[in-house]
Amino acid sequence: MLHAILAIAGLALVFGLILGYSAQRFRVEGDPIADQIDALLPQTQCGQCTYPGCRPYAEAIAAGEADINRCPPGGEATVLALADLLGRDPKPLEAETREKAVAVIDEQTCIGCTLCIQACPVDAIVGAAKQMHTVIEEECTGCELCLEPCPVDCIFMVPLQQDIADWRWAQPEPSPVERPRRATGDVTGKRRESA
Amino acid sequence: MEYALILISTILVNNFVLVKFLGLCPFMGVSRKVETATGMGLATTFVLTLSAVSSYLINEYLLTPLDLEYLRTMAFILVIAAVVQFTEMVVHKTSPLLYNVLGIFLPLITTNCAVLGVALLNVQEAHGFIESALYGFGAAVGFSIVLILFSAIRERIAAADVPVPFRGSAIAMITAGLMSLAFMGFSGLVRL
Numbered sequence: 001m002l003h004a005i006l007a008i009a010g011l012a013l014v015f016g017l018i019l020g021y022s023a024q025r026f027r028v029e030g031d032p033i034a035d036q037i038d039a040l041l042p043q044t045q046c047g048q049c050t051y052p053g054c055r056p057y058a059e060a061i062a063a064g065e066a067d068i069n070r071c072p073p074g075g076e077a078t079v080l081a082l083a084d085l086l087g088r089d090p091k092p093l094e095a096e097t098r099e100k101a102v103a104v105i106d107e108q109t110c111i112g113c114t115l116c117i118q119a120c121p122v123d124a125i126v127g128a129a130k131q132m133h134t135v136i137e138e139e140c141t142g143c144e145l146c147l148e149p150c151p152v153d154c155i156f157m158v159p160l161q162q163d164i165a166d167w168r169w170a171q172p173e174p175s176p177v178e179r180p181r182r183a184t185g186d187v188t189g190k191r192r193e194s195a
Numbered sequence: 196m197e198y199a200l201i202l203i204s205t206i207l208v209n210n211f212v213l214v215k216f217l218g219l220c221p222f223m224g225v226s227r228k229v230e231t232a233t234g235m236g237l238a239t240t241f242v243l244t245l246s247a248v249s250s251y252l253i254n255e256y257l258l259t260p261l262d263l264e265y266l267r268t269m270a271f272i273l274v275i276a277a278v279v280q281f282t283e284m285v286v287h288k289t290s291p292l293l294y295n296v297l298g299i300f301l302p303l304i305t306t307n308c309a310v311l312g313v314a315l316l317n318v319q320e321a322h323g324f325i326e327s328a329l330y331g332f333g334a335a336v337g338f339s340i341v342l343i344l345f346s347a348i349r350e351r352i353a354a355a356d357v358p359v360p361f362r363g364s365a366i367a368m369i370t371a372g373l374m375s376l377a378f379m380g381f382s383g384l385v386r387l
Contacts, residue, residue, distance in 0.1 A: 004261070004263050007261055008273070011270060011274075018277065026288040
């Protein structure tokens with residue numbers, strides 16, 4: 001009886017040791033920082049950052065190949081969170097220069113093909129087969145992914161009108177008084193000549 | 196000559212899937228695409244050969260001297276579980292893509308009854324070391340061949356115009372039955 005227990009226990013112990021050793025030997029190095037970045041991205045997989053999805057963008061940021069301000073659906077909040085995580089300075093969104101717009105479906109022309117519903121990464125389009133579709137304005141991130149699949153070209157990007165909900169003070173103008181620059185050879189040289 | 200006979204016997208005549216009806220779960224589960232089926236076949240080949248050899252060693256040098264034959268099934272399951280875990284680590288390290296594609300079916304090789312079946316049949320037929328290894332390898336090759344053939348057929352069926360009541364698993368079952376029928380034709384080839 002005892003030798004049976006010992007034999008099986010010894011067998012289990014040997015296998016445990018082998019597995020423990022190989023777990024060390026064949027450890028897979030994940031990239032924890034890419035995982036953390038990926039968790040902060042909105043996972044719309046819209047591709048506006050020019051990467052094929054959120055995960056590749058996260059890996060590119062982790063590798064230092066991409067800047068943190070390329071994610072329009074995430075907006076300013078994502079940039080701030082990424083800057084916080086990575087210890088970089090927050091930057092204005094790269095796409096912010098383009099006016100923020102939402103997709104609008106021309107309901108007269110819509111044939112109800114549902115192609116744009118399948119393309120929408122944030123489920124902002126409602127409708128059913130052979131029924132007209134419409135865009136939920138608050139949900140739309142302006143990613144333009146629905147423009148391409150529409151067979152009758154009835155989706156347009158319409159710039160958002162400013163209303164009381166999203167109105168903000170204008171950014172301050174750059175200060176007219178230039179701060180004195182530290183001695184760069186060119187400037188000081190000229191000054192010496194004139195003086 | 197005898198070794199060649201063992202290989203032919205396990206691959207074709209006594210094919211584990213189609214003649215002995217062992218390991219049907221991955222046979223139906225992982226046969227949707229040829230690439231996955233190939234990966235699964237390779238992983239199973241590795242596990243089966245290794246577990247056949249190590250279960251032979253354990254039976255011969257641990258269980259038989261200690262008169263512990265009644266613990267055979269339990270000890271073999273322990274061996275198989277360890278070998279599968281080891282395979283999973285190696286696959287995860289060497290081919291993350293294959294690891295993702297195989298997914299849950301990789302740990303499920305543990306419960307593939309063909310693996311335990313090979314280990315127990317080795318004992319039953321009193322195979323030696325090389326015979327055990329060849330038996331396991333042959334069974335695995337037979338399993339892989341049938342799995343890959345079946346997945347290739349299923350890829351064609353997916354594109355074919357199948358009558359509505361037969362779509363999906365039903366036509367797959369019928370196809371597996373026909374393949375089994377065809378493999379029965381090998382039964383006159385070798386007599387062991």
